Amino acid sequence: NSFCNQPGKMPLVNFSNLDFDQVKTTLKDYLKSNSDFTDYDFEGSNLATIIDVLAYNTYITSYNANMVANEVFIDSATLRENVVALARNIGYVPRSRKAAKATVSFYVDTSSVTPVPVTLTIKKGPVAATTGGFGGQSFIFSICEDITVPVVDNIANFTDITIYEGSLLQSNYEFSARNKSQKFVLQNSGIDTELITVKVKPNRNASASTSYKLHDNIFDIDSSSKVYYLQEISDERYEIFFGDGIFGQSLEDRNYITVDYIITNGEEANGISAFNFAGKLIHTHSGVEYPITSGISLLSTGLQSSGGETIESVESVRKFAPKIYATQNRAVTSQDYESLIPSKIYPETESISVFGGEELVPPQYGKVFISIKPRFGDFLPNLVKQNIKSKLKKYSVAGIVPEILDLKYLYLEIDSKIYYNSNLTPSGTVVENSVSTNTTKYADSSELNKYGARFKYSKFLKIIDESNEAITSNITTVQIRRDLRVALNAFAEYSIGFGNEFYIKSMNGYNIKTSAFKVQGISTDVYLSDIPNSDREGGELFLFSVPSINSTSPNIIKRNVGSINYKKGVLTLNPINILSGKIKDGQTIIEISACPKSNDVIGLQDLYLQLDIGQSGFTTIVDEISSGLDPSASNYIVTSSYHNGVLVRSGGRDSRPTQRASTASTTSSTASTGTIAGGNTNYGTSSSTPSSGY
Numbered sequence: 001n002s003f004c005n006q007p008g009k010m011p012l013v014n015f016s017n018l019d020f021d022q023v024k025t026t027l028k029d030y031l032k033s034n035s036d037f038t039d040y041d042f043e044g045s046n047l048a049t050i051i052d053v054l055a056y057n058t059y060i061t062s063y064n065a066n067m068v069a070n071e072v073f074i075d076s077a078t079l080r081e082n083v084v085a086l087a088r089n090i091g092y093v094p095r096s097r098k099a100a101k102a103t104v105s106f107y108v109d110t111s112s113v114t115p116v117p118v119t120l121t122i123k124k125g126p127v128a129a130t131t132g133g134f135g136g137q138s139f140i141f142s143i144c145e146d147i148t149v150p151v152v153d154n155i156a157n158f159t160d161i162t163i164y165e166g167s168l169l170q171s172n173y174e175f176s177a178r179n180k181s182q183k184f185v186l187q188n189s190g191i192d193t194e195l196i197t198v199k200v201k202p203n204r205n206a207s208a209s210t211s212y213k214l215h216d217n218i219f220d221i222d223s224s225s226k227v228y229y230l231q232e233i234s235d236e237r238y239e240i241f242f243g244d245g246i247f248g249q250s251l252e253d254r255n256y257i258t259v260d261y262i263i264t265n266g267e268e269a270n271g272i273s274a275f276n277f278a279g280k281l282i283h284t285h286s287g288v289e290y291p292i293t294s295g296i297s298l299l300s301t302g303l304q305s306s307g308g309e310t311i312e313s314v315e316s317v318r319k320f321a322p323k324i325y326a327t328q329n330r331a332v333t334s335q336d337y338e339s340l341i342p343s344k345i346y347p348e349t350e351s352i353s354v355f356g357g358e359e360l361v362p363p364q365y366g367k368v369f370i371s372i373k374p375r376f377g378d379f380l381p382n383l384v385k386q387n388i389k390s391k392l393k394k395y396s397v398a399g400i401v402p403e404i405l406d407l408k409y410l411y412l413e414i415d416s417k418i419y420y421n422s423n424l425t426p427s428g429t430v431v432e433n434s435v436s437t438n439t440t441k442y443a444d445s446s447e448l449n450k451y452g453a454r455f456k457y458s459k460f461l462k463i464i465d466e467s468n469e470a471i472t473s474n475i476t477t478v479q480i481r482r483d484l485r486v487a488l489n490a491f492a493e494y495s496i497g498f499g500n501e502f503y504i505k506s507m508n509g510y511n512i513k514t515s516a517f518k519v520q521g522i523s524t525d526v527y528l529s530d531i532p533n534s535d536r537e538g539g540e541l542f543l544f545s546v547p548s549i550n551s552t553s554p555n556i557i558k559r560n561v562g563s564i565n566y567k568k569g570v571l572t573l574n575p576i577n578i579l580s581g582k583i584k585d586g587q588t589i590i591e592i593s594a595c596p597k598s599n600d601v602i603g604l605q606d607l608y609l610q611l612d613i614g615q616s617g618f619t620t621i622v623d624e625i626s627s628g629l630d631p632s633a634s635n636y637i638v639t640s641s642y643h644n645g646v647l648v649r650s651g652g653r654d655s656r657p658t659q660r661a662s663t664a665s666t667t668s669s670t671a672s673t674g675t676i677a678g679g680n681t682n683y684g685t686s687s688s689t690p691s692s693g694y
Contacts, residue, residue, distance in 0.1 A: 023062075024055035074318055081234045083314050087321035093216065094232055094317045095347050096193040099164040099264035100308030102141065102301060104128055104275055109295035110283075111154040117283035120156040120292060121148040124260070125168045127161070128275035128299055139269045140278065141305075142168040142262060144195055151283075160302050164195060165272075166264030174204060177253035189236040190263045190311075198228050198240065201256040209258065216344075217329060218247045220394075225249060236311055266310045270376070273304035306376045307348060331395040337370060337402075345391045346384070350375045353451030355605050368396075371405040371451065371606035379406055409482070410498060410607040412448075412455055413593065414439070414616035416464060416476040417639040419623035424470035428620035434468040435618050443611035453609040457599035472623045475639040480601055481593040481612070486517070486578045488588055494562075494576075498569035499604025501597040504532050505642070509539075510554070512564070512571070515591040515651040517581035519543070526557055527648045528573075528592070530564045539564045541571065550646050569594070582651040591649050 028051060031037045042048050070076040074086040084094055104127075110117050128141040141163035149156050173184050199209040215227035227248045233239050240259065243249050251257075277299055281292035323339035331337050334354040342349040351373040357364030370388075372380055380388075385404045392402050420431045442448070442463055448455060457478065464474045484496050505511050509531040516525040524545050532539040541562035544554040562573040571592065581588045603609035621637055624630035 020055055020059045023058045024051060027051050027054055027058075074321065078314075080236070080314050083317050084232050087317050088231055090321060090325040091217070092317070092321035092324050092343075093230060095309075095312035095343070096232075096238070097190050097236075097264055097266045097311045098307060098309035098347065099166045099192040099195060099262055100267070100269040100272070100305040101162055101164050102272065102275070102305040103160045103162055103303045104299045104301055105157075105159045105161065106277065106297045106299045107158065108156040108281065108292060108297070109154060110151050110156060110292070112295060113283070113290075113292060115285045115290075117151050117156075117285070117290075117292075119148050119150050120281055120283050121146050122158060122161075123280040123282065125280065127163050127277070127279040129278040130272055130275065137265075137268065139165050139265065139272065140167055141165050141275065143279075144168065144197060144260060144262065163275075164192070164262055164264070165269035165305060165308060166190075166192065166262040168260060168262050171259045171261075173257040173259075175251040175253065175255040175257060177251075184240040184257065184259070185233065186238045186240065186259065186261060188261075188263045190265070191238055191261050192264050193230055193238060193261075195262045196230070196240075197260045199258045200226075200251070201258070202252075203254045204256045206256070212242070215248070219329070221248055223247075223249065264308065267308040270306050270308045271304060273301045275299045275301060309347070309375070327395075329395060330397070331392060332397055334368070336395075337368065337392075340395055341370070341372070341388065341392075346372065346374075346388050348375050349373070351450035351608070353603075353606050353608075359605070366399060367401050367403055369403050369405055369606065371407060371608075373407055373449075373451070373608055380404065405606050408607050410500075410601070410603055410609050411481040411483075411612040411615070412601060412609070413479040413481055413612055414460075414476060414618075415479070415643065416474050416616075416618050418464060418474045418618060418620050419472045419626075420468070420470040420620055421472055421626040422470075422622050422629070423627055425468060428622070431468045431470055432618055432620050435464055435471075436613075438463050438467045439611070439616075439618070440613055443613050448609050448611055451603055451606070451608060453603045455599075455601040455609060455611070472626045475641055477641070477643040478596060478599050478601065479593045479643060480596050481591060481615070483584060483589040483591055486581055486588050486590060488578060488580070491575045491577045494571075494573040496571050496592065497604075497607075498594065498596075499607045500569045500601055502564075502566040502569055503595040503597040504536055504566055505595060507532055507536075509542075510647050511566075512592060512594045513647065513649045514593075515582045515589075515649045517590050518579040520577035520579060522557060524557075527554075528561075528590070529554075529647070532566065537565070537567050539566065541573065544647075546648060549648060549650055552647060554647055569596075591651060593649060595643050 028042055031042070031047075031051075032040070040047070042051065071079060071082045074083060077083045077086060087094065108120055110120070122143070124143050124146050126140050126142050130139045130141075142165075143161065143163055147158065147161060149158055169188060171184075171186055176182055193214070196214065198212040198214075200212060201207075201209045210226055212226045212228045214230060215221060215225070216229075221227055221243075223243075223245050225243065225248050228240050228242050229248075231239050231241075240257075242251050277296055281296065282289045283292060284290070320339060320343045323335070324343055327336040327339050331340055334356060337354040338352050341352055341354075349372055353371045355369055357367035357369065372388075374380055374384075388404060389402050396402060416435070418431060418435060420428065422428075425431055439460075442460065447453065455478070457476075461474060461476060464476065465471055480498055480500060482496055482498060484494060486492075486494070502511065510529045511532070512528070512530050514528040516527060518524075519526060522543070526543045526545050528541055529544060530539045530541055540560050541564055542556055543558040543561055544556045546554050560574075561576065562571065564571050578588075578590075581590050583589075601609065621639070622629070624636060625633050630636060
């Protein structure tokens with residue numbers, strides 16, 4: 001007989017759903033199989049209470065066993081300390097909280113100070129405090145090391161001091177060789193691990209100390225390397241440990257360890273630009289320190305506080321820990337770069353795109369192209385770019401040259417006609433506001449604002465339809481736009497790519513639209529458009545003018561000024577001298593838009609997809625059929641499903657040409673200016689030229 005049929009044995013049941021009633025029923029079935037309880041009324045007896053207790057105990061035990069099993073795997077673990085411990089097993093240390101940093105300058109007039117100082121020192125620790133409350137909270141900004149400057153003509157200038165939000169704390173430990181279980185734990189949470197300094201003295205009373213540096217692997221070190229290691233433990237605290245005499249220098253008995261670190265509020269302190277002095281100034285004379293309390297100027301802010309971040313989330317640890325382990329601390333594939341840069345090199349990365357030069361047309365072998373969207377701002381400063389490339393050297397393969405590209409936006413412009421039942425809403429304005437709110441949330445979501453994003457047309461239509469119960473339908477068209485940044489008063493060739501195939505609406509041309517601009521030799525505003533070839537793959541570009549923006553009577557001024565590839569979504573302008581155009585964010589640009597062949601638009605390679613709500617239109621129309629106003633549909637307003645409109649974009653008309661810079665800029669040779677590559681065939685990846693699209 002099977003186990004289930006043996007007398008006195010509990011029947012085997014699948015408890016995978018952990019259902020209390022199922023467990024209770026199983027217990028009853030087991031008791032009923034005993035002849036003593038064959039006709040027993042369980043519901044009406046005290047035995048029912050005992051069965052409930054047994055079932056409850058079984059349920060809790062099963063639940064706990066299931067939760068314990070979940071916490072064993074990084075994909076299913078929910079407790080942070082368990083996820084961190086599992087990540088630690090594969091060599092991953094989660095990013096700590098980051099302190100916001102700012103730069104300030106001030107001077108000290110020492111004319112009234114005696115004895116006359118030669119230098120002034122601002123002591124490590126607090127330096128500045130926020131003026132009043134910032135967002136209902138006050139913040140302290142500190143420095144990690146003393147800063148000393150000379151006094152010249154009774155003035156000591158402290159220029160562009162980098163200050164970090166948070167309080168500087170210190171922990172001290174004495175190493176005991178006899179205590180094998182000794183641990184060096186920093187007891188505070190909210191520590192910025194990048195600002196930790198570790199110094200070791202031979203003993204407590206020694207004056208000289210040695211600095212130890214943080215190391216995150218066992219490469220490039222030996223038994224004499226003065227390094228320390230770091231790992232996150234429970235409650236977002238950190239433990240420091242040292243080498244074993246093989247991988248890093250080991251500690252000796254009675255060594256005295258001093259750890260300075262800043263505990264910070266992270267992103268809460270971003271955006272502060274006003275500070276009061278809160279530091280300690282001294283000057284030293286004949287070995288005696290004298291405090292300075294007067295002659296201190298107001299603090300002037302160079303860069304407002306930025307860069308503050310919260311500790312890496314559990315979801316991020318789950319995502320990056322396996323990827324970093326897969327890279328094995330080397331950057332070979334594009335996925336390796338996309339994992340290493342955000343986690344180990346530049347944590348301020350919001351989104352990243354990496355592709356090899358072999359993917360370009362024509363190919364650029366031996367190069368890898370990296371485009372990064374920082375969390376704060378749109379572009380990486382040149383200093384940050386150089387720092388990233390320098391840090392990449394220890395991971396990248398010899399002979400592969402990384403190139404960091406500026407951010408290039410691919411904008412989506414929406415034109416939506418929204419039909420609604422007037423019986424279900426007070427007005428069309430209410431419907432329009434609901435749609436505007438939901439589409440703005442979608443525009444700001446991570447669904448779009450990243451490299452490799454895809455605008456999902458059907459999902460967007462659903463967002464509109466579900467914005468208000470009165471909406472019956474919508475007719476929505478999509479345009480894609482890029483802004484071509486131009487070099488004024490200089491002959492230059494331009495190439496800009498959209499990463500999506502263009503839809504050819506008419507073989508007669510005017511499939512693309514631009515804003516107005518002025519070129520050398522033509523007094524009127526001109527626009528750019530296209531005429532397709534018979535193969536519908538390529539075409540030529542031409543310049544034309546119109547008497548007004550809404551005019552449909554163009555005057556072609558100059559033909560064959562460039563080419564267009566509809567399949568690749570690339571426009572190339574022959575050398576041209578542009579004098580003026582539309583001004584955006586202080587830059588002269590030409591807006592270029594087209595209709596994509598597919599409404600599902602992708603952000604290819606280094607194109608950053610963004611929905612431009614400001615250039616989109618949402619118009620409400622009463623659905624007279626659903627509203628009962630026109631059941632026969634005799635006067636129903638029909639909206640075209642195809643994008644129509646004028647031949648040109650607004651902006652740039654009547655712009656005043658800038659003053660011609662110099663005779664050198666009037667030369668017709670493109671060699672003097674290079675190719676302005678703004679997205680391409682090679683999507684603006686040429687390292688020898690600036691990017692023209694943004």
